[in-house]
Amino acid sequence: MNSRERLLTAIDHREPDRVPFDLGSTQVTGIHVLAYQGLREHIGLPPAEPRICDAIQQLVLPDQDLVERFDVDVRGLFPLNSHNWRIVNADVGDAWEYTDEWGITHRRPKPDGLYYSIVRSPLEGAALTLDDVRSYGWPNTGDPRRIAGLQEQAMEYRAQGKAVMIKGVLAGILEMAQRVRGAEDFLADMAANEVLACAILDKMLELKLTFWEMALPRLAGVIDVVSEADDYGTQTSQLISPRMFRNLLKPRLKILFDRIRQLAPTARLFFHSCGNVRPLLPDFIELGVDILNPVHIRAGGMEPSGLKRDFGGEIAFWGGGVDTQEVLPFGTPQQVKDDVKRNIESLAPGGGFVFSTVHNIQADAPPRNIVAMWEAVWEFGGYARP
């Protein structure tokens, strides 16, 4: 069984030979450059010039030697977007800043800021009108240069027996709307100015469709998983009410997912939302989501055995392998192993589980803990054969 067969078997809710393992195939199952460099050194790999695939989160594309050492089953395609393209950093004294193709300004504090955060959004402020939204200089998401070379790369991965997944070029419809409008202004619009909120959401949907309609006709034959994302959950609850999700987001997700399935009928649909999204899982399933990520097991309502019991027959879990908010950064290697064992026991039976950390491995994860995690996946991730 090769990596691709292993992954597809698991996603289709059957037990492969062992739990498939992902590290670094998306911008939500990745690793921070500092953790990556520390890990390479710890396991005796030579220093490598980091290939940043997401400047905002400072994620690296893991090198060939490391993905081979860790038997990573999936390879990611990273189309060019505001996180990895045309990033012109300016030194602004106490920070580094860049303004991306959306007109959003990101800032990383000096001397040792680990990430970029948004400090200015182009459409913020009380005076925004529908005309401003329509006439804004939106990026051309249908530019074929965004996927230059990805088809060849995908074919090479497939020839190696690896599963291939692709992400889009903008964050989720709700998340991107918050980025361009400013999070507070957009969330307030949703409650107080629905017409304006919908105009922005529609624009985000349109820009997503434009990208997929350009990319998938060229790539559908060589990819296995299409990744989409948004963020509806918080640590304890949801950012917006389930009712608001159903009114404002779900109809737009339906248009998006239906179109993706039409353009890439054999690809599995991976959907990321952090936080407690338990009340929304029936909606995700109804929308045709095949895979949930990151399975935020530490958030309210997201206890893994309960999720498996209630939804495991209908959705596969890609994530939830180890907690990254406490155990991986601050626990002992033994605590990491215990957490991995518990989560595999909860999520793996019957298939429907791809191991990855809950969201990206951050800079504070000690390399010994990452190694302990990986060892535990091998120790506990095998499916017993009768």
Place this chain on the structure above:
Amino acid sequence: MTDLRELLTAIVEGNAVRAKELVQAALDEHVPPEDLVSRWMIPAMTEVGARFERQEYFVPEMLVSARAMQAGLALLKPLLAQRAVRPVATVVIGTVRGDLHDVGKNLVAMMLEGAGFQVVDLGVDVPAARFVQAVREHQAEILGISSLLTTTMPQMDAVVRALVEAGLRERVKVLVGGAPVTDRFAAGIGADGYGENATAAVRIARNVLGLTEGR
């Protein structure tokens, strides 16, 4: 006569324009500003908090209510200052150094203001020394520290230690918040409390000062 129950409704429903109109109308009718705040506006935000806890309200609804409260409060603040009306207490709040996240922190600040606290918001990426300086300068009763990242949580510890070094730790209650923060973490760094959301933050702020409901 302005029916001030409408002011309460306008805030609960997040209608900033109406809230501002009603506050102005009441002022024109010589209603004392401190009455507007204590009898109508704080109870409105208390109701908003209750709806949030019952999961009838989520962040968008809470934000527009807080903005409506602030629209009314903007008219009242200069008058309250003139009349030397004392706030419930003074809170200095900010996000720790290296962390630029502020939506949650802003919501906490707005809800505290909605509960009658005076809030000094230091913004994001705040070094420990600036927290200390602001606590001293504003004689704050409470310091609220926010961190959204596991990688910046240790900065909270640094702030608490800086307060100790400055000899201010006994004079101020320290509250912490942010997605990865827990009660256990708060206790570990010697903070006085942790709130898992903006309404919990208000409740805990009142608790650590020994204030009973309804003051």
